[in-house]
């Protein structure tokens with residue numbers, strides 16, 4: 001059948017993606033083809049949505065059609081035995097997995113993680129004060145300890161902990177296995193129907209099957225560790241304890257649950273780390289911005305205590321800045337949503353939109369990068385203007401739709417929207433509020449400001465450019481308060497240690 005597809009580049013475009021990040025190529029095509037374009041990548045059809053209307057019409061309102069994922073033969077089917085929900089097709093397995101993610105991280109449950117986030121952020125200040133040249137590791141430990149707390153009710157003291165090193169390695173293997181063009185069966189999955197002895201590509205896949213066996217064993221150990229604590233009645237609430245409560249496993253097998261508990265780490269570490277990192281880069285580069293936030297903090301919080309979550313409502317500038325920082329860079333005309341193209345969806349049925357065919361099995365990107373520049377959503381999108389978030393965000397232009405929850409687009413779309421959104425925003429708020437309350441930030445002596453053009457890509461995440469940071473306590477009380485509070489935090493955090 002001949003389809004009438006959205007316009008777009010034709011021919012073999014795969015080569016384009018070897019020289020520049022995908023979001024830059026998409027941006028070039030967006031300027032040429034507009035709000036919706038399509039192209040072919042090998043045997044796959046790809047459609048890219050570039051404005052709020054198209055993403056809402058399709059990814060949100062037609063969630064029954066647009067909530068699957070493109071098939072990942074090697075990383076998902078073979079390396080993960082089909083068990084990672086992030087890349088699961090729309091269907092029963094994903095639904096059960098997603099219920100558990102929601103149960104463990106929804107807006108209400110997220111409030112229960114504030115205690116650990118608060119305590120860990122106190123240690124974060126202490127560690128920064130001790131050695132700010134290690135800020136990258138310090139932030140990474142903070143973010144990692146929180147996602148492991150959410151998944152298993154267990155904190156970590158060091159990045160050398162096996163729970164960290166193993167999970168990082170698993171994420172890397174998954175990313176390697178998803179590298180386009182690396183495995184022939186990715187392009188031609190039907191080769192897997194050949195009798196085994198004829199599958200000349202098998203040895204490479206057998207190595208991945210070995211890794212899968214090891215992953216399963218290690219993830220089961222992590223689940224069993226949480227189970228022992230749960231049965232002894234000493235577990236902190238976490239996704240693991242919810243899964244162990246009556247009916248909490250949603251009918252999944254233990255191995256499926258064990259894989260589900262690995263999702264917060266895989267999806268939550270680099271993304272949150274990068275969001276906090278970008279905020280620090282912005283504070284370093286635009287000290288006047290930081291100063292304005294600091295005066296708000298001083299008038300709301302004062303000087304004798306650290307900011308807490310209870311202050312959030314009284315800190316409209318800070319919260320607006322955090323939102324705007326996720327999207328735009330001041331003065332540089334650069335944009336930086338941390339997951340610029342979200343994670344691609346796929347259609348599970350044929351559809352028609354605005355006269356264009358979108359066949360079943362099409363990969364569909366909602367481009368966060370393009371939405372940030374969408375004049376129907378943001379008035380004057382090129383200007384860094386936190387004030388746009390000071391009152392509930394009203395979309396600009398003639399766009400009459402509703403932007404749910406005011407600000408979710410950096411977290412993706414529809415039924416697949418990031419389930420970790422609430423905990424991620426909490427980690428970002430408490431760390432930035434406390435860092436800016438406690439310290440003036442500057443590059444170290446002789447060091448230079450970060451170069452915005454050097455954003456780095458890691459998988460689907462856009463990391464800030466490398467930066468160095470020097471922290472200076474803002475007043476005489478800072479060191480005393482951090483010392484006293486971190487001594488207490490260390491004791492209270494023992495409840496998460498095992």
Ligand code: HEM
Nearest residue numbers: 086264267268271272275342343411412413416418420424
């Ligand atoms: C600022 C930090 C974060 C950003 C910007 C972010 C962004 C995203 C995006 C864009 C998606 C894809 C949504 C889609 O398919 O349309 C996603 C999915 C996901 N995120 Fe996040 N995320 C963040 C933090 C977290 C955290 C902290 C967790 C867990 C603790 C998490 C867990 C997940 C999971 C499990 C999915 C897969 C959902 C599914 O396929 O159904 N994320 N995230």
